[in-house]
Amino acid sequence: MITDSELERLLEASSPYSREPRERLSVRAETDLHRLQDSSANATARRPRRATHVRAWAASAIAVAAVAVVVAAVPTIAGFGRTAPPVTTGVPTPDAGPTALEAPVPTADAEAFGTFESPDGSTKGRVVVRVDGDSMTAQVVYLVTPHDELTASGSLHPREDGECLDDGTDVELGPFPTSEQTYTWRIEGNPMPAVWTSLREIDLAVTAPDGEPGDCVTTIVARAALDWHGSDREAIEYAAAIAEWPEPLPPGYSWPDWDDLPHTEPFGVGDFSEADNASGIYRCILIDAAWHAYFETNDPVTSKDYAIRADAYAIVGNDATPTVTRDGLIVDEELARANGICQGISGDASP
Numbered sequence: 001m002i003t004d005s006e007l008e009r010l011l012e013a014s015s016p017y018s019r020e021p022r023e024r025l026s027v028r029a030e031t032d033l034h035r036l037q038d039s040s041a042n043a044t045a046r047r048p049r050r051a052t053h054v055r056a057w058a059a060s061a062i063a064v065a066a067v068a069v070v071v072a073a074v075p076t077i078a079g080f081g082r083t084a085p086p087v088t089t090g091v092p093t094p095d096a097g098p099t100a101l102e103a104p105v106p107t108a109d110a111e112a113f114g115t116f117e118s119p120d121g122s123t124k125g126r127v128v129v130r131v132d133g134d135s136m137t138a139q140v141v142y143l144v145t146p147h148d149e150l151t152a153s154g155s156l157h158p159r160e161d162g163e164c165l166d167d168g169t170d171v172e173l174g175p176f177p178t179s180e181q182t183y184t185w186r187i188e189g190n191p192m193p194a195v196w197t198s199l200r201e202i203d204l205a206v207t208a209p210d211g212e213p214g215d216c217v218t219t220i221v222a223r224a225a226l227d228w229h230g231s232d233r234e235a236i237e238y239a240a241a242i243a244e245w246p247e248p249l250p251p252g253y254s255w256p257d258w259d260d261l262p263h264t265e266p267f268g269v270g271d272f273s274e275a276d277n278a279s280g281i282y283r284c285i286l287i288d289a290a291w292h293a294y295f296e297t298n299d300p301v302t303s304k305d306y307a308i309r310a311d312a313y314a315i316v317g318n319d320a321t322p323t324v325t326r327d328g329l330i331v332d333e334e335l336a337r338a339n340g341i342c343q344g345i346s347g348d349a350s351p
């Protein structure tokens with residue numbers, strides 16, 4: 001291993017520069033100093049490059065800043081974080097994206113979901129309907145269709161195989177372009193003769209105004225049956241009413257569950273729907289008890305008591321709730337008819 005003193009001697013012997021003793025400088029340091037001095041004397045002067053680096057850096061910074069401004073100026077598109085725009089009453093508006101389908105709406109009184117089905121499978125998507133008081137919001141999501149424009153509407157009755165809408169709809173949401181996958185309508189107030197939860201399906205249709213005479217102008221291309229969930233108002237009112245019902249049920253009878261009732265007509269439409277509540281169900285239970293006592297057990301006293309009590313819940317002018325007594329006596333034909341009608345209100349109420 002070479003020691004420091006031996007290294008000094010080797011450098012001194014090999015150095016081309018004369019040895020000028022300097023305080024605290026080794027031979028290696030002096031040799032490097034001489035080389036630097038010679039290089040400085042012989043080298044051609046060059047322009048400093050620092051300014052070039054500065055200009056290049058500044059240009060890069062300006063370019064980066066320009067890109068940042070462009071990116072900031074580009075609006076985010078539907079489905080990627082855009083704030084949902086205000087919804088215009090009755091007018092379709094693109095919404096914040098398909099995830100809105102699953103977004104909770106705490107203020108909704110009831111909500112329904114449906115999947116669009118078309119005969120040829122070309123139009124697909126889903127719909128959610130939310131009810132808040134007298135207002136309704138309908139949202140079509142995941143829409144895929146070959147049609148450039150569709151018209152959305154709601155029906156109180158399942159249209160089944162009916163394809164023509166020329167006879168009108170129960171509620172029209174309106175035409176809309178299909179360039180987006182998501183559309184939302186909000187209707188303030190209720191123009192229908194029934195509550196919003198009576199809607200049974202949402203239809204999508206195409207319009208061909210230039211068709212041949214007699215041809216259907218507005219044809220359904222896809223329909224979505226609505227499946228209602230959540231806090232249905234009628235169900236809540238029914239549960240609250242039967243929990244505090246002031247009169248006893250006939251022996252052996254019990255209140256049917258709301259979901260087990262036939263709900264023959266949409267709520268708010270027709271005589272049956274007017275009796276589709278706790279009062280109507282209680283009346284039908286009394287009618288059934290009177291029918292069994294009158295026709296089966298031949299108990300005139302009990303049957304008369306039930307029949308008179310049932311008549312107290314009859315709705316004036318409603319053909320679905322006829323009275324069954326006259327001058328304090330049972331009219332057997334009316335009792336039999338009323339018990340048959342009640343099958344469409346309470347179902348089979350017999351214990």
